[in-house]
Each structure stands twice: as C-alpha cells, then as structure tokens.
Amino acid sequence: MHSDLNPEAPEFYPHLASVTKGGYSTMNKTIKSSNQLPAGASHEMFKTFTSFNIVKCKLSENVVTQSNQIVAKELPTVKLKINDLEYNTEKIIDVNDSMLDRVNINIDTESGVNKPNQLMVARNVSSWNNGPIIAKIQMGSTTFIGAKNIPRPQLSFKDAVDNSESLWVPKISDKPNSIKSLALSIIYSEDGEAIGYEHPYRVELDLYHPPAEFIDPDPSPPKFPPSLEETKYTYVETEEQLDALVKHLEGVKEMAVDVEHHSYRTYQGITCLIQITTTEGGDFIIDVIALREHIHKLNLIFTNPKKLKVFHGAESDVVWLQRDFGVYIVGLFDTHQAARTLKMSALALKNLLLKYCNVNTDKRYQLADWRIRPLPDELVEYARMDTHYLLYIWRMMKADLLATAGGNPRLLLAVFEQARQICGTTYNKKVVHEDSHMPLYVRSKKSFNTQQMAALKMLYKWRDAQARLLDESTTYLLPNHMMLALSETLPREVQGVHACCNPMPPFIKQNLITVHRMILSCRELPVEPQLYQMPSSIRTMASAQQHLAAAYNVHDLAHMPEFTDDHRTNFDVTEYLNSEPPMQPEVKAFKTTYKTYCGIVSDLNVDAKLFIPPYDRYRKYRSLAQMEEMKEFKDKEAKIAALGKGDELIKAEVLAKLQQAKAKIEDDGKIAIKEATEIVIIDDEDTKAKRKRKISIDKTERNVTKSDIKKGNKKSAGKNNPEPFMYKNANYRKFYSENNTEKTRPKMKFKKHK
Known part of the structure; x- marks a missing residue:
C-alpha cells in the first residue's frame, strides 16, 4: 500500500486512498451527528414522544443491519440484536479483538519481530540490579521499550x-x-x-x-x-x-x-x-x-x-x-x-x-x-x-x-x-477502616444490595492485607474494576471468577479458590433491598448536569482546540470556544443544549420565575421538615412541663378542698344536732320515739363519716403525698338545700303485710 512512510510500496488496491478518505469523512460526520442526539435526562424526556420513538427504532434497525453486514466479514456466526445494548457491546468487543489479533499476527509475520538483529539487549546494570532484560524494538517511526525479570529493589x-x-x-x-x-x-x-x-x-x-x-x-x-x-x-x-x-x-x-x-x-x-x-x-x-x-x-x-x-x-x-x-x-x-x-x-x-x-x-x-x-x-x-x-x-x-x-x-x-x-506536610501510613471501601463504591456509581456490599468490603480488606504482606500494590494484586465486577456479579462457579477477571492477574490465579469461597460466603447472607443507593431523582439530575457540562464533546473533538497535557496548547483560539459549534444537527428537535433543557417548564410551575432542581427542593423541604419537628418537640416539652406543674396545683387544691369539707361537715353536724334536740322537746309523746330513733341514726352516720375522715387525715399526715380522695364516703349535703330536698324527694310506698 502506498504511504508517506514507504513511498516505494506498490498500490495493491487502486481506490484505497479515496475509499479511506471517504469512509473517514462519513464516519466523522456520523459521530458529529450522533453527538447532537439527546442523552441522559433529555433522552428520558424525548422518549415520551411517539414520533421520537419511531425515528429511534428505525435508526436502530438500520445500524444493527449495517453492523451485521460488517461483522459477518470477520465472524459470520455473530449476529447483533435490536434493543440489546449489553449483548451487542460484548459481541462488538469480540469482533474488534479478533480483527486486532489478526492484524498483529500479520504485522509480526511480515516485520520479523523475533529476528535477533532487531533486538538490542542491554545487560550492563547497577550493583543492586542483577539481570533484567531490556529490549527496544523499532517499528517504523515508533520505538517500543520493554523490560522483564526486573528484580524488586526493596529486597x-x-x-x-x-x-x-x-x-x-x-x-x-x-x-x-x-x-x-x-x-x-x-x-x-x-x-x-x-x-x-x-x-x-x-x-x-x-x-x-x-x-x-x-x-x-x-x-x-x-x-x-x-x-x-x-x-x-x-x-x-x-x-x-x-x-x-x-x-x-x-x-x-x-x-x-x-x-x-x-x-x-x-x-x-x-x-x-x-x-x-x-x-x-x-x-x-x-x-x-x-x-x-x-x-x-x-x-x-x-x-x-x-x-x-x-x-x-x-x-x-x-x-x-x-x-x-x-x-x-x-x-x-x-x-x-x-x-x-x-x-x-x-x-x-x-x-x-x-x-x-x-x-x-x-x-x-x-x-x-x-x-x-x-x-x-x-x-x-x-x-x-x-x-x-x-x-x-x-x-x-x-x-x-x-x-x-x-x-x-x-x-x-x-x-x-x-x-x-x-x-510542612508529613508522611503518614495508609490505615484501612470499616468504611474504606466506600469511596471506591461511590466512584463506581453502582447500586449494591447487602450481599454485594459485603463481598466488596471483604475483598477490599483481604486485598489490602495481602498487599501489605507481599509488599505489592493493591491494583497489581486485584484491579479495582475486577473487584467491583466480582462484587456485583457474585459468580456461583469458578468459571464466573475467570469471566470477571480477564485477563486474570497472577495473584488471583494463585488464590482462585479463596476468592471463590469468599464470594460464596457472601451469597449466603440475607438479601435486603438495595441499600447505599442514591435517590433516583438526584441521580437523574446529576447525570443531566454532567451531560450539560460536556456538551459537544462526547466522542469526537477534532473540530475543537486541544487544552490537555498531551497536546500542544493554542493560546490564540480562546474566542473560538465561545462561539457556536460549526456543525449543527439536521434535525433541530434532537439538539440538546442548556437553554433548551432549562426552558422546559411543566404545568405545575408555569408561573415560576426560576427553575429549582428537584434536589434543591428536596434540601429545602428537608430543612423545613426539620424545623417543624423541632417546633413540635419543643411544644411537647412545654406541655409535659405544664402537666408537671398542673399535678402539683391539683394536689394542693385537693388538700384545701378536703380541709374545707372537714370544717363544713363539723359545723353542719353541730347545727343538725341542735335542731334535732329542739324538735324532740317540742314534739308530743307519740312522735318522740320516732324522732329520737331518726336522730340517733343520723348521728351514727355522721360519727362514722368523721372517724373515716380523721383516719384519712392521720394517714396523709404521715406521708408526703396524700392518698386519693374517698368520694364514696364524702357528704354532699352541703351542696343541697334541705327544703328543696324534701320537695323533690319521692314518696315511699310501703306494702302492707298481712
């Protein structure tokens, strides 16, 4: 193939240059157009429109059909499916790996990488370093530097x-x-x-x-x-x-x-x-x-x-x-x-x-x-x-x-x-706590249940302990993405561990059974609903903000100036960043910008002057709820304090009433005895006996009541807290008039016995 690196090479495909340039232009345009499609929260909103779903389904079918035609050239048995993103991604990775392996094998065969004259081996080493093999391989304008068998200096x-x-x-x-x-x-x-x-x-x-x-x-x-x-x-x-x-x-x-x-x-x-x-x-x-x-x-x-x-x-x-x-x-x-x-x-x-x-x-x-x-x-x-x-x-x-x-x-x-x-900073060793695995879990943005979280915690602690013992880094023993995959999948079989750790690190290969047993022990734990999960509304808003911040730079950035550490900085194009992107999508409805997103207002807040995100509303409502709870708690405390004071007032009032009732009963008793005596003297001899009997009965009842009250007062005097008032033995005659009582008292009818 003719190339700038090798101008003398023959052109084995006549139209390769035009095909390559045309294909690159088409692919570049496709990527730029796809960057304008809605994603994140915007995509969820557009899914509510039937016309959008119809267009999306047609595009998906076309992409899958054309991809199957390309994939069939490499792996005829592979067929992509519609609306199965996980399956399609896995198959595309397999196809790419197959293509790259074939290309690498062909390059190695043609270039003769293993020829001795192309390896420059250096063996002059320092006193601490006894035998690493350093190889430099020149391929075109690129130099590969490799080394193996490097002794560990810490030994x-x-x-x-x-x-x-x-x-x-x-x-x-x-x-x-x-x-x-x-x-x-x-x-x-x-x-x-x-x-x-x-x-x-x-x-x-x-x-x-x-x-x-x-x-x-x-x-x-x-x-x-x-x-x-x-x-x-x-x-x-x-x-x-x-x-x-x-x-x-x-x-x-x-x-x-x-x-x-x-x-x-x-x-x-x-x-x-x-x-x-x-x-x-x-x-x-x-x-x-x-x-x-x-x-x-x-x-x-x-x-x-x-x-x-x-x-x-x-x-x-x-x-x-x-x-x-x-x-x-x-x-x-x-x-x-x-x-x-x-x-x-x-x-x-x-x-x-x-x-x-x-x-x-x-x-x-x-x-x-x-x-x-x-x-x-x-x-x-x-x-x-x-x-x-x-x-x-x-x-x-x-x-x-x-x-x-x-x-x-x-x-x-x-x-x-x-x-x-x-x-002034000082060095301190790393210390592993009970929640040291949580920063890794938060960065992964996954949702684990109790079994998965227990597996992540166990693997994290075990990996750290083994790394300290062997003086190896934790990422060398078990990379973070593999540990998260094991914790999320919880494979039942050993083959599942192989699938999660591909390529498998040497340390995991040596401790495969141990890792599998730890995972099985976590599977035996009771499953609870997904704990440690961010609310869906907050997660949607966070993803929407990330999408808005990364507008026009999802995949292809060829039309934008570079400002990274790996590319030369161009200080003359700052005005270009503030201008509108040169490429605009053909379908205006698919364009997702900050203005479009923030302009969407529902019927519930159509009169609102400012859009408040759900998470901000949640935070404000939470603060209001906390204030209401504090107010309610203080009210309850005030009521309890008032009830305590009320109990003391009630006790004092009851004691005062008892003393008043006692004095009143004594006065009433003296007056009643005096009147009854006069009545006995004035009445004739026929009714004298009846009067005396009635007075004696009333006197006896009054004496019983007085004795009971005296006993109650003696008992209350011996204690700090008085006993409850005996309502059954109370005399309520003071609340009634004797004349009214006689009038309203019903007449008793006695049955004559023969």
Whole structure:
C-alpha cells in the first residue's frame, strides 16, 4: 500500500486512498451527528414522544443491519440484536479483538519481530540490579521499550519495609541547619490517640522568610539555558559521586529538583530517581535505589534556608523524600502554585515549557517503570527535561508575579507561603477502616444490595492485607474494576471468577479458590433491598448536569482546540470556544443544549420565575421538615412541663378542698344536732320515739363519716403525698338545700303485710 512512510510500496488496491478518505469523512460526520442526539435526562424526556420513538427504532434497525453486514466479514456466526445494548457491546468487543489479533499476527509475520538483529539487549546494570532484560524494538517511526525479570529493589534494602498500620517513625537521625535541636514529638488527637510525629523542622519553617535576593526584581532578564546536547550531564550512582554533588551544591544559591517514583510493584511506593539542575554544574540524575542509605546527606543542602529549591508540583515529592530517606526541605518555590496564582489556563509543566521556553515535550513516559537499570536514553532525556528549564521558568514567573501586582511582592510572597505550607506536610501510613471501601463504591456509581456490599468490603480488606504482606500494590494484586465486577456479579462457579477477571492477574490465579469461597460466603447472607443507593431523582439530575457540562464533546473533538497535557496548547483560539459549534444537527428537535433543557417548564410551575432542581427542593423541604419537628418537640416539652406543674396545683387544691369539707361537715353536724334536740322537746309523746330513733341514726352516720375522715387525715399526715380522695364516703349535703330536698324527694310506698 502506498504511504508517506514507504513511498516505494506498490498500490495493491487502486481506490484505497479515496475509499479511506471517504469512509473517514462519513464516519466523522456520523459521530458529529450522533453527538447532537439527546442523552441522559433529555433522552428520558424525548422518549415520551411517539414520533421520537419511531425515528429511534428505525435508526436502530438500520445500524444493527449495517453492523451485521460488517461483522459477518470477520465472524459470520455473530449476529447483533435490536434493543440489546449489553449483548451487542460484548459481541462488538469480540469482533474488534479478533480483527486486532489478526492484524498483529500479520504485522509480526511480515516485520520479523523475533529476528535477533532487531533486538538490542542491554545487560550492563547497577550493583543492586542483577539481570533484567531490556529490549527496544523499532517499528517504523515508533520505538517500543520493554523490560522483564526486573528484580524488586526493596529486597536489597538494608532497612526493612514496614507495611503495617503502626505509627510511621521519621528516619531522620541528624538535623543540619537547625534552630531547635532534633526531638521527635508524638502528636495526639483529642481522644488521646497517637496520630503521627511532629515535623522535625517545624520551628525552622515557622521562622522562614525568603531572602531579599529572591524577592527583589532581577537587574537583568534571565539567560535562556542551552539545549540538552550542550549541557553537562552527570549520572550519580556511587557514594563518592554523591559527596561531590553535595560539595558542588554548597556553592550554588538555587537549584531545580524533581523526583521520579514507582508505586505499581510495592505497597507504599519507591523513590527511584532524583534530578537536580544547577546553572553552574548542569544536569544531575541520582540513582537513589543504589544510594538509598546515603541520600540523607542531601539534608545539608535541602534544609538550608539560604538556598532556593525550585519544584513543580511538590506535594508528593516532599512526602516521598521524607518516607524513603528522611530528607526535608526548607526554602521552596513551587512553579505549579505560581501558575495557579497567575491564573493560567493550564498548570502542567508541559504548558509552562511551551509558554516560557517554546519547548514541546513528550510526557508519554510519565508512568514508565523507573526501576529499569540502566535507564534507556528516552527515559534519561525525559528525566532531564523535568529540571533543565525549571530555573529559567522560575525567574520568568517571578517577573510575572511582580508585574501582575504592580511591583508589589505580595503575590510572590503568597507563592512562597504556599510552598512553605507544602514543606510542612508529613508522611503518614495508609490505615484501612470499616468504611474504606466506600469511596471506591461511590466512584463506581453502582447500586449494591447487602450481599454485594459485603463481598466488596471483604475483598477490599483481604486485598489490602495481602498487599501489605507481599509488599505489592493493591491494583497489581486485584484491579479495582475486577473487584467491583466480582462484587456485583457474585459468580456461583469458578468459571464466573475467570469471566470477571480477564485477563486474570497472577495473584488471583494463585488464590482462585479463596476468592471463590469468599464470594460464596457472601451469597449466603440475607438479601435486603438495595441499600447505599442514591435517590433516583438526584441521580437523574446529576447525570443531566454532567451531560450539560460536556456538551459537544462526547466522542469526537477534532473540530475543537486541544487544552490537555498531551497536546500542544493554542493560546490564540480562546474566542473560538465561545462561539457556536460549526456543525449543527439536521434535525433541530434532537439538539440538546442548556437553554433548551432549562426552558422546559411543566404545568405545575408555569408561573415560576426560576427553575429549582428537584434536589434543591428536596434540601429545602428537608430543612423545613426539620424545623417543624423541632417546633413540635419543643411544644411537647412545654406541655409535659405544664402537666408537671398542673399535678402539683391539683394536689394542693385537693388538700384545701378536703380541709374545707372537714370544717363544713363539723359545723353542719353541730347545727343538725341542735335542731334535732329542739324538735324532740317540742314534739308530743307519740312522735318522740320516732324522732329520737331518726336522730340517733343520723348521728351514727355522721360519727362514722368523721372517724373515716380523721383516719384519712392521720394517714396523709404521715406521708408526703396524700392518698386519693374517698368520694364514696364524702357528704354532699352541703351542696343541697334541705327544703328543696324534701320537695323533690319521692314518696315511699310501703306494702302492707298481712
């Protein structure tokens, strides 16, 4: 096939170029049109229209029919189905894998990858690294770098790696440039629990102020550094070379520093390289794996407040140096914080190099395995680029900070203060709690029941314990997406574990039975409805907001300018972003924009001036409900208090009534006895006997009532709380008039007995 890479190659298909260009244009147009289709909450709304569903069904049928014609060329047995997204996605992945495998096999066959003359093997390694095989394969304009059999550096460390959850103890044993002598003080929480050690240079950092030469404007513009090829480069891998470097750094005032780290094959991580650049000495790369026990000598330079250490994004570098070598920093300038203070659109080092140095760097080796020894030339060049221009960038950003503030150093001092706060951070070990798995679950946006949540929690804790024991990263033993798939699927058979973990990590292959038994134990738990689930209304609104924020950038971004770390930044097209997209959909009804979405108003809130999302309404109603509950609770408390006071008032009132009733009964008794005696004297002899009998009966009843009342008073006097009032023995005659009683009393009829 004719190509720019190989112009002499014959054209084996005459119309291949036109077909390729035409197919690309058609595919590009299709993707751009599909980006305009409604999605998320908008799609759910459009589904309520019959015409939309008809058009969608016709489009789906056409897509499935044409896809089946393409798929049949590769796998004739595969047939896609209509309205079965999961099945179709799985089959499309299988077809793509089959195509890529076939292409790779053909390329390997034609290019002869396994020929010995195409492999450049390097075996000159450092003292700690005894036998890795490093291979570089050149294919066209691309170079592949591979390595295998890399020994684990931590096996040769003199200080044993401690992955337990015990408190991390700083490794510092000597404190140069100190104001306060070395003293490791434990920090305790409010509960009296030890949570860490105080920063050894806390006093020095609190008293630090940048020297005047780093604050005052430069008398002349900084000199642009020479290229990498014209700059001296030194690789430090012995103690003698490290001592020479420290002696050289004692004579300079500023230096650029960077750190390369590896975390995939170790639990806590390993610092592999330290890059240092000075104007006088050039670029230095320190093999800190080979010199791990001697790197603490850099404390003499790094803690000197008169020397400026320039980093870019030092948050992680500071704690890595503490953890592995006991190295601390006093006197730091962070270009990342400076870019943030200047409100730059891009904060990555790649963009700073492009802005100030007009240098476009390749950041594809940012996640490379820095344990490889010897370092390939590509990695050496990448490591040098991180610090080579950093001193020049610091000088330029210093001038920009002063110019932005009108010559006032307040912004520059603010950056130094932020850097001082970064230097004050300390390293602490990772601690696993009962809910440590929840952040992973929340990010996954899944809905688990009790069985699935128990499986996720069990696998998470088991993976962490095994990673600590083996000194491996948790993602190497069991990646997060595989752990979520196992927890969600809960396979009954071992084959299901194979299906969820494809390709299966070596550790899971060794512990396959253990993983399967843990999953089965979780399946035996009772199933409860989906707990830990976000309300559907909130989830719909969240997805709608994400969709609105990502308008016009779902799949294809070829028509938009790039502003990522991996592409060159174009600073001249900012106005283009604010303009309307050049491509508009043919069907206007399918267009989904922020204005269209927010303009949809139901009949319930047609008079509303402002649209309030459901979640905001829920939050406001919840606050109102809480206020109502608090008000109701306070009312109940007031009623209870009133009832308590009312009981005391009732008791006092009852006692007063009893005393009044007692006095009244005594007075009534005396008056009644006097009247009855007079009646007996006046009456004649015939009725005398009857009168006496009636008086004696009434007197007897009064005496009984008086005795009962006296007994009740004696008992109440002996107790704090009086007994309940005896209503059956009460005399209610005081409430009635005797004359009225006689009138209303019915006449008794006696039956005569013969």
